[in-house]
Every structure is written in C-alpha cells, then in structure tokens.
Amino acid sequence: MTPITAPARPLGSVYLRLVGVAALWGGTFIATRILAQIMPHLIAATARFAVAVALLLFVASRSGGLPRLTPRQMLSTFVLGFTGVFIYNVCFFGALALLPAGRTALIVALNPIVTALIMALILRERIAAVRWVGIAVALLGSAIVITRGDLGAALSESVGRGELLMFGGVCGWAVYTIMGQGMLRQLSPVVATTYASLWGGLLLGIGALFELRELQLAVLGWQTIGAMVYLGVFGTVVAFIWYYEGVQAIGPARTAIFNNLVPVFAVTFGAVLLGEAILPSMLIGGAMVIAGVMLTNRR
Template sequence: MMTSSTRLLWTYTTLLLTALIWGGTWIAGRVLVQEVAPFSAAFLRFFFATCAMGLLVWRTEPQAFKLARQHWLTAALLGLTGVFAYNFFFMVGLQHIAAGRGSLVVALNPVVVAVAAWLLLKEPLNGKQWGGVVIALCGCILVLSNGDPRRFLGSNSAADNTAAAVGLGEYLIIGCVLAWTAYTLQCKRVGQRLSPIATNFWACASGCAMLLLATTFENQLLGEGAQTHLHWWQLYHFSLSAWTCVLYLGVAGSALSYTWYTQGIQKIGATRAAAFINFVPVFGVLLGALMLGERLPTSVYFGGGLILAGVLITNQLRTRIS
C-alpha cells in the first residue's frame, strides 16, 4: 500500500513524464501536418486515443461507459476545449511555426491557469507561488524572444528565423493556451463527479466526434492548404512516419498523458498540475533540436532554467494544498 508521500511522489513523476511526452507531441505534430490536413490529423489522433481509452475503461471501469444524462454537457465541454479547440490551434499553428518555438508558447499555460483558478475557482496562491509564476513568466519571455523582449513589438531580423517576432503561428498556439486553461478548470470542477479515466474517455470521444464533423468541411474551412494534404479517408497513402506520429499522438500523447494530467489536477490542484506544463517547452526545444535539427538559441538555456525554477517554487512540497 502506497503512503501519502509515495503517492505524491508518483503524481509528480507522472506529471513530469506527461510533460516529456507532450514535448514530443510538438515534434510528431510538426512532422504529421506536413503530410496530413490539420483536422484529419487531429481526428486520427483522437480516434486512436478514444480506442485506447475505451480498452482501459473496459478493463478498469466498465460502468464509465454509461454516462449519466446530467454529465453530457460536461463531456461535450471537455471535448470542445481540451480536444477540438486545442487541436485546431495546435495542428494549424504547427503549419506556421517550428515545433520548438510552438512548444515554447505553451509556457504561458501555468500562468494563465494559475490566475484563472485564483479568479474563478478561488484556489489560493501564496507569495512564494506568485513568485514562482512571475519567474516562470520571465523565463517564458526570454525564451520566446531569444533574450530580446523587443521582438514582441515586431523588431526582428528577417534573416534569422529563430529571432522572428511573434506572428501568426505564435498567436494560433496562444489559442492552445486559452483552450487548455478552460479544459484544466473544467477538469477541476468535475473531479468529484467523474473519475480521471471516465473524464478522459468522454473528453476524447466527444472531441473526436466534433473533429470528425469538422473534417467534412476541412477544405472549405482551411482553404487551399487543406486541399494539398492527405485526409483521414486516404490513410492508405500515409507514409510510415505519418502513421508513427498518429499512433504516438493518439496513444502516448493523448490517452496516457491526458489521464495522468487529469489525475494530477484532482490530486494536487489545477495550479500545481498546470505548472508542470512549463517543462513542455524545454523538452520540445531539446527534442526539436535533436530530431528535426531546429536551432537551439543560447538564451533558451537560461530561460529554461528560470522556467524550471518557477515550477519548483510553485510546487514546493511543503506548501499546503487547499
């Protein structure tokens, strides 16, 4: 039987592994959207995620297949925010931004979640936690701007892609931040009514249905860009790398990691769980440099160090969890 300290350590470990997996999703997503249209890529991701979660529900909580009528709206909202909206911004954004830079933008997530949880859920933030949030935000600014915050105002060298000012890709990925914040707060609210496994299964299933509907209008919604890519019904034309990315995104990047993240929210709170998302850009940049050859600016190391420091401060074990 696990002690309370062991359970807490396991929660922190799974949240860290979740960040590593999500760091890899930026690489997989970047590769996938070069070949597959965004809505189709997202639909396939969550089709396999729903299948994987369905097997888990069948083995552990078969009663979760029967969703009470009063939870239908909750499931739809979880699917809308955490699956449909997030993956729209994620997949379309990765057509305009490098995987490493995209993963850096999500460093804003813990700051937005912390403030939103403080405002809407009345989750307390003590002085040290606010300090951690500020430090993490400073690290995020340094990483995004490569050490020059003036780039947020549009001052950049056109010859240096890594020094580019904040543009369309970054704004689309910021949509991920807003969608994920809404999903995180909803997970916190449903924690007492649905188990993490049930929450994740129904979020994946409802979001997958929305994405399937969107693929029907993909060419009209996304224009010429979608017409030059493969769609989910052309999956027999997919390359091996595309299939590998789809399975990674669906099974590891969605089914497993979403479950761990939901468990983390329900055990240690929305603010603390979301703070681990600060690790995602660090892993994303490192993996992007290693696997895609994306340039890794020196400022990323210092900014990444500030991000990690902010996470550690925000998640001090001795801080009382409300």
C-alpha cells in the same frame, strides 16, 4: 453517481508523472509539425483521437468499463471535449501550420498564468504570492529557452492569425484543466479522459468531413503513421490521464505549471534527435523553469 474518492498517490509519483507528461508533449511539437505540413488539420487531429479513443476504450474496459453519466455529467464532459480536445487541437494544428514551433511554444507557455488568472479573477480562488512568483519565474525561463535568450526579438514580432489561434487554444486548455478538477470528484481520470476524447473526437470528425477532398492517401507513409500513433498513444492517452491525475491530486494551478517544462524537453529532443545546438541561455532558462515549478509546488 457516487463521487470518486481517488486513492492517495505519493506526491513524488504525481510530480514524476507530470514531468513525464511534459516530456511526452515536448515530442508532440515534432509529430504535430509533421502532420500539419502534409495533411488537412482536422483530419490529422481526428486521426490522433481515433487512435486515442480506441486505446482509451480498451483501458476503460479493463478497469471496470464506462459508467452511465447523468445529463449534467454528460454536458460537463462535452465541455471538456469541446475545450481541451476540439478547440485546443484546431488551434494547435492551425498555429503550427502558420508559425515556427518555437513561436507556438512561446504562446503555449502562457498556459499556467492564464489558468491561474481564470482561477483568481473568475472563480475567486486565492493563489499564494509565492506561487505567483513561481509561475512568473517558470514563464520567463520558458521564454528564454524558446527564444534562445533573445526575448526582445520575439516580443517585437507582430501578432497575427497564428498567434491568436494558439492563444485561443491556451484559453481552451485552461478551461479544460479547471473544469477537470470538478469532474474528477465524480469520475476517474481514465473515465473523464475517455468521455472528453469521445466528444472532442466526434466534433473533430464532423469538421474533418469537409476536408476529405484535400486528403492525399499517398502522404500516408511510415513517418505520418508513426506521428499519428505517437500523438494518439503517448501524447493523448498516457499524457492526458497522467495530467488529470495531477489535477486530481494537486489542483489545476500547480499542475498547469508543469507545462512550462514542455519547451525544455522540446529543445532537448531537438539536440538529441536533430543535432541542434544547446546554448547557455537555454540551460539558464531550463534551470529557471525547474525553479519556478518547485516554487509553485512548495507546500
């Protein structure tokens, strides 16, 4: 297959879309929390990707269809689906059923630094010192937002099953992000996302078969269906494609740093939609995240 040469997209557009990804994923904490409390986890995750795959196949058909993959590409997209879809969602839904959303978000905020460490230690990729500083500033700012300024209390809590689950998800997402860079030299973001979602959705569906006896159809109210649609359409199709466009344009480490904006948006949505208070520490932390993102993406 001929390698994909993506048309150059203005960096401003790339950054704007990655901010949009963070905003969409900020909303997924609310939607996932709804589903995780009332549905078996694998069924909820399967429903998310059933919606996503249906829309992705439509989008792919409108942009030339899905190409036939080589065996090597098939294996690579399977790994993407296994790490970024199956592993991440099993861990994310499982963690949110055990932990408060803020505690889960604190662990998710480790994603940029885990991604950078894998690239530096395993792939031997050199990351400039200024970008390490940016990653650290964004991580600290994100932690301040999530803990409402009480970092000591958060760090003093014991690490249990929920925390370990979410850290496993973070590692899975880091692999998905890094491997995606290589695949995006051969496949478009839409095609790579579609194949990864097909594989991951299939794995989730197989697991969901063992949870069918636990499903109560009575819980499928408008709130549940709305959460599924949001997660499938916006939290997956739109966000995953834009995220991979970012990886393709600026690389895994610089793209992953935008994940630290997710809790900032989650807190903002909590204030706007739920009337939760915005503390000064959250404003300071949010400013630090923005500064860290800008520092990491300095050219």
